[in-house]
Amino acid sequence: MNFELTKEQQMVKDMVKEFAEKEVAPKAVHVDKTGEFPVQTFEKMGQLGLLGIPFPEKYGGSGGDTISYAIAVEEIGKACGSTGLSYAAAVSLGASPIYYFGTEEQKQHFLVPLASGKGLGAFGLTEPNAGSDAGGTRTKAVLEGDEYVINGEKCFITNAEYAKTITVTAVTGKDERGKNIISAILVPTDTAGLTINSNYEKLGVRGSNTSEIILENVRVPKENLLGDPTGGFKQFLYTLDGGRISIAALSVGIAQAALEKAINYAKERTQFGQPIAKFQAIQFKLADMAMEIELARNMVYKAAWLKDNGKPFTKESAYAKLFASEAGFRACNQAVQIHGGYGYMREYEVERYLRDIKLMEIGEGTSEIQRLVIARQLV
């Protein structure tokens, strides 16, 4: 047992922390207020190799591990939740499935630009009528000659408007029991018939791009089918297991930011003749926040470590995602409470943390679905 980060992990942490403080945090308020996607930040992150941390160098990546990646997501998310979400989605949902399931050619063609930071990836699973129940996917892909013809609609897809490639799930047939076969297909965003709209008005993570995708007779070569033609469902379950680690790390980052703001404020704000940090009621809140955040971070590291060591991590990544997002929400809520009326005002930024972190209990499987995932591993 060793709880220490390696030198490389420590260096990644120092570097990303400094980068996030200097380049990401100063834009967070603007990004939230305007909903502008921070394109330049992503260019810089790409140049530094942040978009390719968990992929080998031969695919344009940085050759790091999942723990380093989780550390980077935490630090970016601490500075700006919107940037953190788009970062986590670009790597865990956009690039990862191509790395896990792609052929060598697909990796060279589709993964290299994403991992080396020359473009962003997106993963289109959710549909208006298929959210938690991804088995209910209606988008269809029909093989015509050498091409798949795709028709359907996707919603709430992170980064789609800024993506080079979207991995889209679609029904490609029926198995012997008559159940839909779901496959994943790589769709370059400049393909004819693909329309991307970004008109959502969101509660939080407002600077993260969220788009609706309409596919009308979109034709892609049949070689763009990703991995096992009949295993699309299993593939995205595995992809989401990995993505949950990053959503958990993002929750930890946002909550840590809220905790630090709350501690500083509690020491400065005086009521009844003393700093409110002297009141035990406030101290107990801070103690609970700090404890839960550290427990969540430990679970993130453990799930990441299991993944890095080739061990099963489905249950642990669900633990991490569920606990970190719920504990993080509690922490952000208490941070607003500690700030009183000022906390309700934008200027103090803690209300943004609360709005941003709410998504963590919904995206990549709601809290209810995490409990289902965990329970399935138990009974």
Added chain:
Amino acid sequence: MNIFVLMKRTFDTEEKISISGGKINEDGAEFIINPYDEYAIEEAIQVRDAQGGEVTVITVGSEEAEKQLRTALAMGADKAVLINTEDDLEYSDQFTTAKILAEYLKDKDADLIIGGNVAIDGGSGQVGPRVAELLNIPYVTTITNLEINGSTVTVVRDVEGDSEVIETSLPLLVTAQQGLNEPRYPSLPGIMKAKKKPLDELELDDLDLEEDDVEAKTKTIEIYLPAQKQAGKVLEGELADQVKELVSLLHNEAKVV
């Protein structure tokens, strides 16, 4: 071009610093590359990229400095050398450090040696010039620009806000001032590659030095924190009265006028 960078691991003066038993408390402190040395590392990398050659980063210190050396390697330096004095020296000063560095550098055929202008902990700014003196090569301190043309070097030196242009030649030692460049972040692939780059560890023995040869020339009598800043005073009342009160306070209390 054979380039050497003198680097120091220091505590981060922007973090909280506490003192116990007459020493700076290392437990709570954050340690970083001395910020002026970051300019030195960046400049060395830029010179190497333009002129070819190799960048070696050296530090005199303890095992703990490996992290800062690895960071320099991750930024793009080619090699690192740690001269570990942990077991040999109880106390050292600028003389000690300069002597050790010069002893290491004397047979290395360095073309260019770059250090920080000062270390933010001790703030003496002596190590660079002392090393140059011992090696018998020219030096220019607090530089904000460096141009190398064959063996001619044109340097802009910051003199308390003004600039001085100096022409000199290689081999040369310079110390970096803020504004020389914008140090890069170590990239992720850089961090991963850093662990495969050579990092040599030497001790005084390896340099044929005895403890007596490098014995400090100075003694630290006391270390203390600056006095706590008092809360400010806001004057009230009519403007004319405020001015009178201000003058009287400056005269009687602050005793500055």
